[in-house]
Amino acid sequence: MKDLFSEIEAGLKAIEYPESPANLYDPIAYILSLGGKRLRPYLLMLVAEGYGAKRELAINPALAIEIFHNFTLVHDDIMDNAPLRRGNETVHEKWDENVAILSGDTMMVQAYQHVIKNVPAEMLHEVLEVFNTTSIKVCEGQQLDMDFEELDKVSVDSYIHMIRYKTAELLGGAMRIGAILGEASEEQKDSVYQFAIEVGLAFQLMDDLLDVYADQAKFGKQVGGDIIENKKTYLYLQLEKKISQEDNLAWDKLKVETDNNKKVEGVKALYNKYGVDVDTKSLIQAYYTKGLKTLEGLSVTDSYKSELKKFADQLQSREN
Amino acid sequence: MKDLFSEIEAGLKAIEYPESPANLYDPIAYILSLGGKRLRPYLLMLVAEGYGAKRELAINPALAIEIFHNFTLVHDDIMDNAPLRRGNETVHEKWDENVAILSGDTMMVQAYQHVIKNVPAEMLHEVLEVFNTTSIKVCEGQQLDMDFEELDKVSVDSYIHMIRYKTAELLGGAMRIGAILGEASEEQKDSVYQFAIEVGLAFQLMDDLLDVYADQAKFGKQVGGDIIENKKTYLYLQLEKKISQEDNLAWDKLKVETDNNKKVEGVKALYNKYGVDVDTKSLIQAYYTKGLKTLEGLSVTDSYKSELKKFADQLQSREN
Numbered sequence: 001m002k003d004l005f006s007e008i009e010a011g012l013k014a015i016e017y018p019e020s021p022a023n024l025y026d027p028i029a030y031i032l033s034l035g036g037k038r039l040r041p042y043l044l045m046l047v048a049e050g051y052g053a054k055r056e057l058a059i060n061p062a063l064a065i066e067i068f069h070n071f072t073l074v075h076d077d078i079m080d081n082a083p084l085r086r087g088n089e090t091v092h093e094k095w096d097e098n099v100a101i102l103s104g105d106t107m108m109v110q111a112y113q114h115v116i117k118n119v120p121a122e123m124l125h126e127v128l129e130v131f132n133t134t135s136i137k138v139c140e141g142q143q144l145d146m147d148f149e150e151l152d153k154v155s156v157d158s159y160i161h162m163i164r165y166k167t168a169e170l171l172g173g174a175m176r177i178g179a180i181l182g183e184a185s186e187e188q189k190d191s192v193y194q195f196a197i198e199v200g201l202a203f204q205l206m207d208d209l210l211d212v213y214a215d216q217a218k219f220g221k222q223v224g225g226d227i228i229e230n231k232k233t234y235l236y237l238q239l240e241k242k243i244s245q246e247d248n249l250a251w252d253k254l255k256v257e258t259d260n261n262k263k264v265e266g267v268k269a270l271y272n273k274y275g276v277d278v279d280t281k282s283l284i285q286a287y288y289t290k291g292l293k294t295l296e297g298l299s300v301t302d303s304y305k306s307e308l309k310k311f312a313d314q315l316q317s318r319e320n
Numbered sequence: 321m322k323d324l325f326s327e328i329e330a331g332l333k334a335i336e337y338p339e340s341p342a343n344l345y346d347p348i349a350y351i352l353s354l355g356g357k358r359l360r361p362y363l364l365m366l367v368a369e370g371y372g373a374k375r376e377l378a379i380n381p382a383l384a385i386e387i388f389h390n391f392t393l394v395h396d397d398i399m400d401n402a403p404l405r406r407g408n409e410t411v412h413e414k415w416d417e418n419v420a421i422l423s424g425d426t427m428m429v430q431a432y433q434h435v436i437k438n439v440p441a442e443m444l445h446e447v448l449e450v451f452n453t454t455s456i457k458v459c460e461g462q463q464l465d466m467d468f469e470e471l472d473k474v475s476v477d478s479y480i481h482m483i484r485y486k487t488a489e490l491l492g493g494a495m496r497i498g499a500i501l502g503e504a505s506e507e508q509k510d511s512v513y514q515f516a517i518e519v520g521l522a523f524q525l526m527d528d529l530l531d532v533y534a535d536q537a538k539f540g541k542q543v544g545g546d547i548i549e550n551k552k553t554y555l556y557l558q559l560e561k562k563i564s565q566e567d568n569l570a571w572d573k574l575k576v577e578t579d580n581n582k583k584v585e586g587v588k589a590l591y592n593k594y595g596v597d598v599d600t601k602s603l604i605q606a607y608y609t610k611g612l613k614t615l616e617g618l619s620v621t622d623s624y625k626s627e628l629k630k631f632a633d634q635l636q637s638r639e640n
Contacts, residue, residue, distance in 0.1 A: 024463040075425060079418040098399040101421060102463055105395060108428055109455040116448055121441045124448075128436055135429045143341040143422055 007055070008041045011063045015110075027091045027103040028110070031070050034086045039311070041066040044174040046307055047192055050300035051182020057118060058181050061127065064115035065174045068131075071107035072138055072170075074100050079146065087220075108135075119181070126180050134173030141166025148232055156237050160201065168200025184299075191297050195308070198291035202284045203315045208233040209280045210318075212268060224264035230255050234283070238276040247273070288312060327375070328361045331383045335430075347411045347423040348430070351390050354406040359631070361386040364494040366627055367512055370620030371502020377438060378501050381447065384435035385494045388451075391427035392458055392490075394420050399466065407540075428455075439501070446500050454493030461486030468552055476557050480521065488520025504619075511617050515628070518611035522604045523635045528553040529600045530638070532588060544584035550575050554603070558596040567593070608632060 012032050017025035041062035048058035076082075077090040078100050084090060092100035115131050116124060144162040148154045175196040179189040210219065211226040212235060226233050243251060251270055257263040271277055291312050295305060332352050337345035361382035368378035396402075397410040398420050404410060412420035435451050436444060464482040468474045495516040499509040530539065531546045532555060546553050563571060571590055577583040591597055611632050615625060 018460075021460055021463040021467055023467060024460060075421055079421060098466060099463075101395055101399060102459055102466075105425075105428065106456060106459045108425065109452055109459070112432060112448070113452045116445065121444060124441060124444045125436065128432070128444075132429055132433045136426060139422055139426045139429070140338075140341055140344060143344040143419075146418060146422075147341055147343060 004042055004045050005038055007059060008038050008045070008062060008066065011059050012066065015063070023095060023099050024103050024106055027074070027095055027099055028107055030094070031074055031085070031091055031107075032067070034088055036066075036070075036086065038066060040069055040171060040174045043171065043196070043308075043311065044178040046304060047175045047178030047300075048181040050298075050304035050308075051179055051184040051188070053178070053182040058178060060114045060117035061119065061177050061181065062174075064111045064113075064117075064131070065170070065177070067107050067114060068111035068135065069170060071104050071111060072142070074104040074107065076142060079142070115177075123180060127177055130173050130176050130180065134169050137165045137169040137173075141169070154232050154237060156234070156241070159232065159234060159237055163204040164197065164201060167204045168197045171200040171203075172196040188299055191294055195291050195294040195298070198287045198294060199312050199315065202287035202291065202312075205234055205280055205284045205287070206315050206318065208235055209277065209284070212264075212271060213277060224260070224268070227264050227267045228260050234280055235271055235276045238279050239270060239274055242274045242276065243270065284316075288316060324362055324365050324369075325358060327379060328358050328365070328382060328386065331379055332386065335383070343415065343419050344423055344426055347394070347415055347419055348427055350414070351394055351405070351411055351427075352387070354408055356386075356390075356406065358386060360389055360491060360494045363491065363516070363628075363631065364498040366624060367495045367498030367620075368501040370618075370624035370628075371499055371504040371508070373498070373502040378498060380434045380437035381439065381497050381501065382494075384431045384433075384437075384451070385490070385497070387427050387434060388431035388455065389490060391424050391431060392462070394424040394427065396462060399462070435497075443500060447497055450493050450496050450500065454489055457485045457489040457493075461489070474552050474557060476554070476561070479552065479554060479557055483524040484517065484521055487524045488517045491520040491523075492516040508619055511614055515611050515614040515618070518607045518614060519632045519635065522607035522611065522632075525554055525600055525604045525607070526635050526638065528555055529597065529604070532584075532591060533597060544580070544588070547584050547587045548580050554600055555591055555596045558599050559590055559594055562594045562596065563590065604636075608636060 015029075015032075017029055019025075044062045044065055045055065045058045048062075049055065073085060074091050077085055078092045078097055082090050083093050088094075090100070091103065095103075112131075115127060119127055141162055141164070144158070145166055148159070148162065172193045176189055176193040179192045184192065208226065211221070211233065212224060214223050216223045222228075225231075226236075230236075239251070247270060251267070254263050254266040254270075257266065292309065295308055295312070298305060298308070300308075335349075335352075337349055339345075364382045364385055365375065365378045368382075369375065393405060394411050397405055398412045398417055402410050403413050408414075410420070411423065415423075432451075435447060439447055461482055461484070464478070465486055468479070468482065492513045496509055496513040499512045504512065528546065531541070531553065532544060534543050536543045542548075545551075546556075550556075559571070567590060571587070574583050574586040574590075577586065612629065615628055615632070618625065618628070620628075
């Protein structure tokens, strides 16, 4: 099933852009050429095929998901003031903010063009409903993420809700669309979606953990970046719940510490002392286990199941 | 058919927004509450009914067009750095730029939710194809508009192309969707679209003309605003084509004149001297006449024709 990835890459490369206006289309070709794991379109296609859909039916909705995902990156990077994306300049840095807004908007329309391409009329309402609902949730997730930066108190539940909307739901939407294209039963569609959410949440929590505990040699970003920015990750919120009054004073000082090394080491020591790394691992494990149980109930053949399990396992062993 | 307007207003008011995240949904309710002529949804519904579609079928796609139009306003206002929209603070001023980007994105998805609502499956591909193509053209038009600001030379043809994409195509898309919903013939759909483009271009050119020649007491904006900004309008480009070398030197000085009154009066005198006001009126008249001729060929009843003619006539007599 590795050829699915090359089919997705080829599909993205084959998209033709008008020559003009170059400031509208060049950034789209650029961001899509920067790579990425292409996990979302891959999983859409894997599920679609697993339920018996032809590849020709699934490829365009799969590309739609990838284009949509990249649209969110372009706009999120403006909002987050991010200079780099996948080691390259972000669109708003390489061009400017207006170009990034407008080419992002255009990508969203292109995503809609692809998500309906070759899809039979009788499936359109359902596919689009999932795509629309998912897109709105992704926007809500991004807004909540920005809101949380300004808030003093964020509950762990709100945080899980936010990462679910910002990250896991797009995986859920992609895989549900795959199941729709494969004409799976309602029950099966729900299970596929549930699997995606569970694994997606585990994936995002692993992100939080790796940011603190990754091996710098293997990690793409700066280890401790979230700590330096006082980002309210799962580990942060969990520490906030468990920390003693005394240690809290020390933590408050660390939050304004300007020596980054000292700050990262200090906060990491608190994370270790209160075992929030263990808490995070347990929660990841819990979602992973749930996901595997949900996977068992899917009525796809064993080879597809084992591909899906491989995906879930990857997040357990990933180092970046 | 005046009740169409109240139905559109009621439809917009009836849209329910989740309470949270408030920063995502409040701006949407806000921008849609600022009013506007609601011409695009009105014309979609008028055409749909003219070809026999039930109102329940047309109302949601009509709302989609209005939501989409307002989404473009929210994003365009960021790009144009505009402080005011319809006499009120723009979204990025009242909230901030990030909120304006993200609530705009959400509006685009909401437009897609409405454009398919209650539309029979067999019509979906066609409706969405028009909506997608139109949306892309609107983005291209906005990009060209921004590009033109940076260019030394813009041809009149490129300018007409730009205003067509930025403004007329959305009217064309709205009215074509109306015709699709009314199950009009291919020929009729093309004619309705053509009518919209012709009238839309006349409408936009009237904008250029009014900006210079409107009665300040009746005009919503500052008369001469385009002149003050050296905006490449149809009048500007036409003057550039016709002006003598000698007068061109005077014009170049006026372009950097800091006394706005002097600048507006000076450029206006050049417009009058070279008759670019007359040229503009002639071109408006030409598009208007074409539009009326196209209108004759529409197979809707006389009462619908006269409503459409009323719309075309309005632009001839409008003062703001």
